[in-house]
Amino acid sequence: MNDRGFAVNDCHAEIIARRCFLRFIYDQLEMHLSEDPEVRGQSVFELRDGGGYKLKPSIHFHLYISTAPCGDARIFSPHGQDVETGDRHPNRKARGQLRTKIESGEGTIPVRSSGFIQTWDGVLEGERLLTMSCSDKIARWNVLGIQGALLCHFMHPIYLESIILGSLYHSDHLSRAVYCRIAGIENLPDLFQLNRPFLSGISSPESRQPGKAPNFGINWRRNDDTFEVINAMTGRVEGGNMSRICKQALFDRFMNLYGRLSSLTGQSVTTRPTLYSEAKAAVMEYQLAKQCVFQAFQKAGLGNWVQKPIEQDQFEMSQDVPDIQLKPAEGDTATTEVKKGISIFPTLEQISSLSLSLSLSLSLNFPGEKVVGQC
Numbered sequence: 011m012n013d014r015g016f017a018v019n020d021c022h023a024e025i026i027a028r029r030c031f032l033r034f035i036y037d038q039l040e041m042h043l044s045e046d047p048e049v050r051g052q053s054v055f056e057l058r059d060g061g062g063y064k065l066k067p068s069i070h071f072h073l074y075i076s077t078a079p080c081g082d083a084r085i086f087s088p089h090g091q092d093v094e095t096g097d098r099h100p101n102r103k104a105r106g107q108l109r110t111k112i113e114s115g116e117g118t119i120p121v122r123s124s125g126f127i128q129t130w131d132g133v134l135e136g137e138r139l140l141t142m143s144c145s146d147k148i149a150r151w152n153v154l155g156i157q158g159a160l161l162c163h164f165m166h167p168i169y170l171e172s173i174i175l176g177s178l179y180h181s182d183h184l185s186r187a188v189y190c191r192i193a194g195i196e197n198l199p200d201l202f203q204l205n206r207p208f209l210s211g212i213s214s215p216e217s218r219q220p221g222k223a224p225n226f227g228i229n230w231r232r233n234d235d236t237f238e239v240i241n242a243m244t245g246r247v248e249g250g251n252m253s254r255i256c257k258q259a260l261f262d263r264f265m266n267l268y269g270r271l272s273s274l275t276g277q278s279v280t281t282r283p284t285l286y287s288e289a290k291a292a293v294m295e296y297q298l299a300k301q302c303v304f305q306a307f308q309k310a311g312l313g314n315w316v317q318k319p320i321e322q323d324q325f326e327m328s329q330d331v332p333d334i335q336l337k338p339a340e341g342d343t344a345t346t347e348v349k350k351g352i353s354i355f356p357t358l359e360q361i362s363s364l365s366l367s368l369s370l371s372l373s374l375n376f377p378g379e380k381v382v383g384q385c
């Protein structure tokens with residue numbers, strides 16, 4: 011963790027893919043800075059009546075994940091629900107629970123029932139940094155959209171059209187995890203809704219490669235010359251530099267557009283935010299919708315969402331190049347593995363075996379039935 015937004019805290023593939031998608035969205039918005047109508051016309055966005063931008067009608071986003079997302083969608087996946095005998099799984103009461111990731115691994119554990127506030131000094135003292143599972147984060151995207159708070163300055167939420175799993179697809183578990191368990195959500199601001207994407211497995215499931223989760227994350231988007239490898243232990247790239255998808259880098263992209271594009275939030279020089287947290291807080295409807303998500307989980311008896319310490323977002327835009335460092339920075343979540351010198355860089359075989367993408371179009375043979383609207 012880093013108090014200047016330089017570290018990527020969560021390197022699970024879904025999370026990396028979404029952050030990379032944010033870069034793509036900034037690219038597309040930046041086209042609207044152009045004087046040339048042809049360039050503007052190539053963007054996936056068009057101007058919206060009343061301010062801001064909207065996706066062109068033919069543009070949809072699909073999420074492909076090589077296996078069930080960690081947490082609620084995956085934990086029960088090997089066990090289907092027997093329709094005749096009912097649900098007899100020994101741990102069935104835990105279904106739907108919010109879960110946090112364990113550091114440097116793929117596993118998750120249920121959130122503490124008492125509610126828990128993470129503090130900055132606690133983490134600096136060595137407390138484990140808690141991050142919600144990918145199943146929980148995807149459920150949240152199904153209400154708040156995949157664009158995050160900053161981009162809501164310029165657009166309404168963008169929802170996933172489909173989520174396709176390469177293996178461990180189970181319609182009950184996946185639909186519960188990504189939207190059904192918060193079907194009782196209430197009081198959402200008008201712009202937001204509970205999105206129920208098309209869910210499916212694929213006709214020839216990917217062979218799974220059990221084993222320890224890799225300690226690196228790879229990202230690239232269309233038009234990138236090369237991929238970037240993030241050390242999952244430090245949240246930075248080789249040499250300690252910041253990643254192009256860390257908060258600081260994306261804040262920089264946001265501030266480049268601030269006040270220069272049509273917006274939904276009436277941006278002006280006088281309202282220019284200094285801190286990343288201020289820019290996020292300025293989109294009040296997004297913040298309200300986020301509270302609705304937390305309450306929906308709580309009301310359903312599924313636990314309290316564990317948020318990161320507020321200090322994490324209280325940083326300004328940085329002008330300096332981050333220090334070159336070979337060891338994790340103070341405050342980063344260093345682990346013994348880095349100290350042991352285990353390689354964080356993938357071989358070509360490993361890269362070709364990684365198969366997660368957030369793509370503009372997807373053409374697959376879906377064997378799964380549409381489960382929309384069953385909760």
Ligand SMILES: [Zn+2]
Nearest residue numbers: 022079080144
């Ligand atoms: Zn995950």
